[in-house]
Amino acid sequence: MSKYDVIIIGGGHNGLVCASYLSKKGYKILILEKNEKLGGLVNCASSLNGFSSKILGDLNIKLPKLNYNSYIVALHSEQQHTILQENNNKINFIKSNANEENQKKFSSLINKYKIYASTLSNFMYEVPPRLKSGKSKDTWQLINMGWKIRKLGKKNMREFLRVIGLNIADDLEDNLRDNTLMGLLSHEAILGSNLGPRSPGSILSLLYKQAIQNGLFASEKYDFHQLIPSLEKNCLDQGVEIKNNANVKKIITTNNQATGVILDNEEKIEAGIIISNADPKTTYFDLLGTEPLDTDFIRRAKNIRTKGNIAKLTITLKENPLIINIEKEKMNAKFIYAPDINYIERAFNASKYNKYNENLCFEFHHCVNVIVANIYYVPYVKNNTHDKEKLIQHSINLLKPFISNLEIENAELITPNEIEETYNVMGGHWHHGDFEIDQMLMMRPFYGSAQYTTPIKNLYLCSAGTHPGGGITGINGRNAAKKIIRDKI
Amino acid sequence: MSQTNISYKQPLLETPFHEKTREKCYAHDWHKWAGYKVVKQYTSAELEYTAIRNTAGVIDITPMHKYSVQGKDAKKFINKLITRNIDNIQPNQVVYALWCNEDGFLVDDGTVFCFDENNFRICSGERNLNWFEDTAIGFDVTIEDISHSIAALAFQGPLSCKILHMLNANKIENLKPFCFDQFTINNQEITISRTGFSGDLGYELWCDPSQAHEVWDALFSFNKDYKILAAGLDALDMVRVEAGFIVVNADLIAAEHALRPNRMRTPYELGLAWMVNLDKEFFTGKEALIKQKNKGVEKKLIGLDVQGDKPAVGSVLYDGSKKEIGIVTTAMWSPTLKSNIAMGYVNKEFIKLGSKILAEIYHPEELEYRKIWAQCKVVKKQFLNLERRNAVPALI
Structure with a gap:
């Protein structure tokens, strides 16, 4: 035995x-x-x-809960940052260049996504049914899933079924005019997946992630x-x-x-x-x-499809970082740089062919004097041929315009290839x-x-x-x- | 090879025998096969058929897909691929093999040639490189498509051994069925296997494209006395029906091609249960085939002896009360058997030998169809079983 x-x-x-x-x-x-x-x-x-x-x-x-108001800062290359606050799953504008109409539309778009995400979250705790098993239990479960979608109501269900196949860029461009807001939502939709804002299904990716993590922006709760x-x-x-x-x-x-x-x-x-x-x-x-x-x-x-595209950069600074045009009390925010849809799409285009263009997107937050950033698109490449020194330098150059006191003591970067090797994840996909x-x-x-x-x-x-x-x-x-x-x- | 010669003016490849076959092809009746142009009929299919059954026929089968399988795991790989067990295969041996997908449906059939433990060749009618390569993931094998670098002739008929013997192919008469070896004919060293698609005594000749003309000419060098003929694919199709051989994408739709799942067939439905070795540790489709074996088939490919002399081409099959029970896949008048034969699928109630069923034949008669209700009897698929096919030493 x-x-x-x-x-x-x-x-x-x-x-x-x-x-x-x-x-x-x-x-x-x-x-x-x-x-x-x-x-x-x-x-x-x-x-x-x-x-x-x-x-x-x-x-x-x-688990100890972290109970603070979480900010989301969408960085702007001319330092005209957009600041949002996520509080109890509600998103408020603190500062934005977008006009009121755009802000309103942004909120209603987010609400729409929230409703759909909550429909999807119904399925999370179930072992999904088996197709073609011929068992009535599986059939019922499938019907039940359909019913939950139907419960959105006729109009919402139609809209839900319409958007799940769409790319996020189309839906955003239909509704918004503000590049930063569009970039911000695109960022959330594609982060961690090998998709661009114009890839079909990127809305579903956003909804699904929202359903899993129980909120739009992954701001720290525990x-x-x-x-x-x-x-x-x-x-x-x-x-x-x-x-x-x-x-x-x-x-x-x-x-x-x-x-x-x-x-x-x-x-x-x-x-x-x-x-x-x-x-x-x-x-x-x-x-x-x-x-x-x-x-x-x-x-x-x-x-x-398990191709990862995110590199994790950890940099230790001599002192706590200061972000230009951001007040000190908002420094615990999550900073996102994905300025507009086309910028992200171009970065994605390069990664499709296992190349990376220098204009990457990133998100980061800091803890005391350590900055932890997720840089994408850094493609997973066969045989791990990344030039890491160059990658680190590029990444730092990306951060530089926003941090006024960027004096680096130490910088480390983990590529998707290294994630693959260390954590037994083929492709290094999150x-x-x-x-x-x-x-x-x-x-x-x-x-x-x-x-x-x-x-x-x-x-x-x-x-x-x-x-x-x-x-x-x-x-x-x-x-x-x-x-x-x-x-x- | 001549691959580079493809252009919009000449969209099909020519086989290494093309110059020779073109000379004889009075009917100019060509057939597209795997990107090649091969002869369908030289003069008339019946004449060429008669040659195969009475003297010998030479058929250009170069377009057949050939894959070399080499490496430490070659045998293991093939055992995973095919439904038979080749643990005991010896060098210079050939086995007929089927390979199925995970649902037990036939992907293709073909022959496996064993050169040695680590070196095999698979010949098949359909393209299989993708399937082989995906099957080979995790195995130490290299699979290469060598279709274009080997010229092949089928040499089938009662005189085939005699002529090879006269060409001084050393002890060719002792070559056993499903074996192959190296022989020298007309100063050309070539591979000859005692295999074929005719159900008759016959050989397949494998050589380098550069040897093609010499080999072709050699076979015809005694024609003053023996009258062997070049035969086209139509004649080959006639002999294979008499022998009860199936053709993928004619008698069944290959699993990789079928758009409709119920058009795929398992070996059991094709009457090829003997080809499936369920004791083997693993092969693709094993579990599904175990299930089907236990459950039994719903329909099966059977042979039919059809009343009258009008081939039941494409006929629908009915039971006594004219309820639809199946369909004919291939049908012909067999000149050798002097009977009207067909292969087709029938529901499981009718697969027993001797079962009586009806075929609805629409016989074309000068722009009109004559509808015939023909009585049929279920018979063995192997309509013609010739003793000379497997005799050792072979007839010389």
Whole structure:
């Protein structure tokens, strides 16, 4: 008999959440983490606002809430910044160059998106139905999902179904005239996905992200440094074993059934259930190997879009940064530079061909004298041929016009390629795959691998590559645990 | 090769045998096959058919797709690809193989040539590079499309061995069916396999394009006495029906091509259950095929002995109460069997040998159709089973 019931590959937040739920049901669990530190991609994140409060409640974890008014600053190249405030999911204008009509239209547009996002958020906590299973339960669930969309009302439903296929630029240009506001919303729609403002489906991407993170702008609500330690403590309290620096080399299968894993040091560990918190591509191509997988299945796995395009820049300054034309009390804002739709689209165009033009977009915030910035589009390139020195210099040049006292002590940059290598995320994609209509719900990560299951018996997925998707929500881990518990009864 | 010769004036490639085939092609009846121009009929299909069954026919099959599979995992890869088990395959052996998609539907069929443990060649009717490459992800194999660099002739008929023997192909009569070897004819070293699409004694000759003319001429060098003929694809189609061989995208729609999912077929529906080895550890489509085997097929491709002499081309099949139960995929008058044969799909109630069904034949008669209700009997798909096909030593 093996010592463990369950092995979870990867100690990211979803792995920890999944372990917590399963251990409550009495499973003996081992978590294998490749790195020294637990948390996976959370270590790469700069804020946390979408972690599911339902899960925190279920697991009885209390995370300290950060209770301040959060500002969003859309930087303007001539220092005429637009300042918004997000308060209880309401967005107010503090300062803007846009006229009143544009501000009004902006607010109504945001309200429209909010309604649609809340419709989508209904689906987050459900294991999506299986298509073509022939089971009435799945059919009912599908009907139920349709009903929830229908509940928007005739007019709203039509509008919802109209916009989900559209690109965000079209909808913005139909409604607004102010470049900064348009850039700002485009930024939120595409950040983290390999889309441009004119890519079809970028509205859906925005809605979906809003649904996941429970708000439009990802302004910090929890102290995210506390998240992983709290989850870890919760796991350890319930008897979950955690092994750091344990890189899984292979998942062992016999007769199409997962039976254990082999570590880098050739150690073999057996368990009845294997859950992979690595992204689906890594799971199938590296950990499992393609041998026991059908060709069509491999094709679909190969074709999920997981190209990342965000580099994370961390710079330490000699003193706290000062932003030109921004008062001190608003310095805890999130700063966004995505000046207009065409600017973003041009940056995206270059990245499509694995090049980057120097005019990139970014968002950043600061904590004391450290600035953490997400720079995009820095494409994922084959063989990691990035010239990092040049990249860092470019990135700093981008920040320079806005910060009056930019004296740098240290600068570090993580490219999508490095994210791939460090966190077992093929392509270095934040969310393990774009949020597009063919990579969502029962199609996430792809047909044949949805519902957290795999073609291999007793091998499950719980990573961001599954429904509902990325962001730091923990819902994937929870849903996977629910599915496993349901399967095993 | 002649790939560079494509232009808007000449949109089709010419095979290395083109000069030779053009000479003989009085009917000027060409067929487009995989981007090549090959002969459909030289003079008349029936005449060429008669040659294949009575002397021998030479068919240019160069356009056939050929893929070389090389590497450490070549055997493992092929075992994952095809439904048969080739664990015990020996060098110089050929196996007929099917490959299916995840739902068990046929992607294509073809022949697998084993040169050694790490070196195989797959020949198929349809393009498969994409399918092979996706199947090969994670395997240490290199797959290369070598279709254009190998010229191929089918040499089929009762005299085929005799003529190769007279050309001093060393002990060709001892070459077993589904085996191949190197032979020298007319000073050209070429590969000859005892394979074919005629259900008759026959060989396939594989050579470098530069050897094509020499090989072609050699085959015809005894024609003063033996009268072998160049045969076109129409004649080949006649002999293959008699032999009960299927053609992908004629008797079924390849899974990669079908727009309508219910047009795809599994090996069980094609009556090729013997080709599926479910004991093998894994191959694409295994699970779906296990399911279908347990459940049984809904319809199946069967052979039909049709009353009368009017081919049941495209006929709809009915039961005694004229309820529709199937459709004919291929039909012809068989000159050798002197009977009216057809292949078609029927519902599972009628797949038993001897079942009686009706075919609704619309026979064209000078701008009008004559409608015939023909009685049919379900028979084995292999209408013609010739002893000489598999005899070793072969007839010389």
